[in-house]
Amino acid sequence: MPSTHIHRIRVRYCETDRMGLAHHGSYVAWLEEARTEWMRTLGRTYLKMEDDGELLVVADMHIRYLKPATFDDVLQVELRAVERSKVAITIGYELTREPCGTRIASATTKLACVGKDGRIRRLPRELA
Amino acid sequence: MPSTHIHRIRVRYCETDRMGLAHHGSYVAWLEEARTEWMRTLGRTYLKMEDDGELLVVADMHIRYLKPATFDDVLQVELRAVERSKVAITIGYELTREPCGTRIASATTKLACVGKDGRIRRLPRELA
Amino acid sequence: MPSTHIHRIRVRYCETDRMGLAHHGSYVAWLEEARTEWMRTLGRTYLKMEDDGELLVVADMHIRYLKPATFDDVLQVELRAVERSKVAITIGYELTREPCGTRIASATTKLACVGKDGRIRRLPRELA
Amino acid sequence: MPSTHIHRIRVRYCETDRMGLAHHGSYVAWLEEARTEWMRTLGRTYLKMEDDGELLVVADMHIRYLKPATFDDVLQVELRAVERSKVAITIGYELTREPCGTRIASATTKLACVGKDGRIRRLPRELA
Numbered sequence: 001m002p003s004t005h006i007h008r009i010r011v012r013y014c015e016t017d018r019m020g021l022a023h024h025g026s027y028v029a030w031l032e033e034a035r036t037e038w039m040r041t042l043g044r045t046y047l048k049m050e051d052d053g054e055l056l057v058v059a060d061m062h063i064r065y066l067k068p069a070t071f072d073d074v075l076q077v078e079l080r081a082v083e084r085s086k087v088a089i090t091i092g093y094e095l096t097r098e099p100c101g102t103r104i105a106s107a108t109t110k111l112a113c114v115g116k117d118g119r120i121r122r123l124p125r126e127l128a
Numbered sequence: 129m130p131s132t133h134i135h136r137i138r139v140r141y142c143e144t145d146r147m148g149l150a151h152h153g154s155y156v157a158w159l160e161e162a163r164t165e166w167m168r169t170l171g172r173t174y175l176k177m178e179d180d181g182e183l184l185v186v187a188d189m190h191i192r193y194l195k196p197a198t199f200d201d202v203l204q205v206e207l208r209a210v211e212r213s214k215v216a217i218t219i220g221y222e223l224t225r226e227p228c229g230t231r232i233a234s235a236t237t238k239l240a241c242v243g244k245d246g247r248i249r250r251l252p253r254e255l256a
Numbered sequence: 257m258p259s260t261h262i263h264r265i266r267v268r269y270c271e272t273d274r275m276g277l278a279h280h281g282s283y284v285a286w287l288e289e290a291r292t293e294w295m296r297t298l299g300r301t302y303l304k305m306e307d308d309g310e311l312l313v314v315a316d317m318h319i320r321y322l323k324p325a326t327f328d329d330v331l332q333v334e335l336r337a338v339e340r341s342k343v344a345i346t347i348g349y350e351l352t353r354e355p356c357g358t359r360i361a362s363a364t365t366k367l368a369c370v371g372k373d374g375r376i377r378r379l380p381r382e383l384a
Numbered sequence: 385m386p387s388t389h390i391h392r393i394r395v396r397y398c399e400t401d402r403m404g405l406a407h408h409g410s411y412v413a414w415l416e417e418a419r420t421e422w423m424r425t426l427g428r429t430y431l432k433m434e435d436d437g438e439l440l441v442v443a444d445m446h447i448r449y450l451k452p453a454t455f456d457d458v459l460q461v462e463l464r465a466v467e468r469s470k471v472a473i474t475i476g477y478e479l480t481r482e483p484c485g486t487r488i489a490s491a492t493t494k495l496a497c498v499g500k501d502g503r504i505r506r507l508p509r510e511l512a
Binding site for chain 2: 288289301
């Protein structure tokens with residue numbers, strides 16, 4: 001498993017709020033998109049994992065907002081696995097603004113693997 | 129079937145954008161919430177309809193934006209059935225700001241009924 | 257300042273995802289709506305605070321997902337101030353499903369006060 | 385002004401709903417992202433237009449949903465100007481799924497130009 005993955009997103013207009021900045025809830029979608037693309041590079045898409053009955057549910061999410069992002073910004077999301085058990089993986093994220101490299105946010109999400117029946121099961125082999 | 133239904137929503141902060149106003153995409157959720165509450169008054173919730181295999185998919189949506197709405201506004205959504213066939217219903221919506229009554233938007237959504245297999249089927253009896 | 261505030265939300269259809277449950281990002285809007293309503297009870301709306309140049313920006317958000325929520329669920333959001341400094345307040349939230357009281361999630365958000373110029377300033381007196 | 389522009393998006397997980405498909409409201413963000421990228425190719429970004437006091441507000445949006453889209457689909461959004469006046473432009477969109485070319489949706493949005501004071505003004509020269 002590659003130790004890190006880098007994904008880029010561009011802030012959408014609808015992701016801003018009346019403060020003129022990206023809304024703090026918009027980051028959730030960016031983290032999700034970044035880990036979806038990371039999984040694609042690991043040999044099986046997350047779509048396929050779900051079809052195979054290996055669902056990843058978010059058990060914990062922590063985001064620290066350092067500097068604001070705004071409309072049309074290009075953000076780099078660098079992610080890495082920071083902790084693993086048999087049934088869960090915690091992914092860490094660092095968000096920086098391109099091209100200047102300003103740190104925008106850091107985050108972690110803990111994902112637990114469950115079957116279609118909702119029961120905890122082992123992590124997909126690509127993440128284990 | 130009652131001829132009209134009135135529902136109220138309050139504009140959320142996250143529903144605004146950097147222009148300082150409610151984002152045009154936010155209205156979609158308000159229309160959906162209004163028709164969900166309307167169906168509740170008809171005797172079977174939309175949740176129950178889905179469990180019963182009667183899914184309503186949006187086939188057409190048209191929104192005319194008349195005046196801006198903004199954070200914390202209370203909007204009245206008045207809806208009525210404006211057209212029906214055996215398999216589809218078109219709902220019309222008028223959005224006004226409270227308490228002044230300023231017209232904010234008008235909209236229509238055409239909902240087609242499908243089964244869990246995705247095939248067109250007759251509208252639920254509550255809507256027919 | 258009241259020690260706790262209770263707000264209720266109903267899960268919107270658009271807040272669910274293909275797993276059939278409320279998406280983990282949807283909770284962000286519920287927390288925000290709950291604290292907006294809490295502030296309303298404190299004597300000045302958050303809209304007015306922003307007009308007065310007292311903006312609250314989210315510096316940190318942490319959500320622990322305990323049990324899934326789904327479409328049409330009514331959730332109780334109970335919030336309380338759990339920590340305060342001169343310029344920031346941390347709010348804790350407990351989400352339970354009604355009427356059964358099942359714990360759905362717990363969360364904290366740290367809000368820092370800034371002026372229209374983006375500079376840190378003292379918390380609004382209602383929150384201090 | 386180029387007669388058409390093509391933009392690609394990938395359906396995010398958070399853009400789906402409990403029906404297992406992309407939520408009808410998610411399309412709004414895709415149309416917006418497509419026209420933002422189109423404007424970028426015209427020589428001035430929409431961000432710059434707003435900074436210059438030329439804001440585009442959506443006056444009318446009409447989406448026809450033809451076939452469902454789902455998580456991880458890549459959609460091509462082809463847009464073109466279909467009508468113009470001195471103060472407004474109507475953009476037409478055709479959404480197809482890649483690589484098969486299945487038609488997913490067609491849409492129009494009418495954008496009116498306003499200044500920072502909210503008053504109607506002439507379209508930016510790039511769109512006129």
